[in-house]
Amino acid sequence: xxxxxxxxxxxxxxxxxxxxxxxxxxxxxxxxxxxxxxxxxxxxxxxxxxx
Numbered sequence: 001x002x003x004x005x006x007x008x009x010x011x012x013x014x015x016x017x018x019x020x021x022x023x024x025x026x027x028x029x030x031x032x033x034x035x036x037x038x039x040x041x042x043x044x045x046x047x048x049x050x051x
Contacts, residue, residue, distance in 0.1 A: 003044040008033040015047045 010016040019037055020026070044050045 001041040001044075003039040003041070003049055004036050005039060005049070006033065007031050007035045007037070010037070013047075013049075015049075018047055 005013075005019070007016065007019075010019045022039075022043060023037055025031065039047070039049070041050065
């Protein structure tokens with residue numbers, strides 16, 4: 001299973017910092033609100049998106 005989350009959704013769920021680490025993003029990288037990130041099931045569980 002794959003889980004897709006946007007930057008805006010990650011910000012709302014207060015997991016954007018974790019997403020940045022997982023995908024090697026930094027504060028200097030340009031990211032759009034609608035940019036999508038594909039998480040594995042394991043990553044989604046780790047972030048509390050799945051139970």
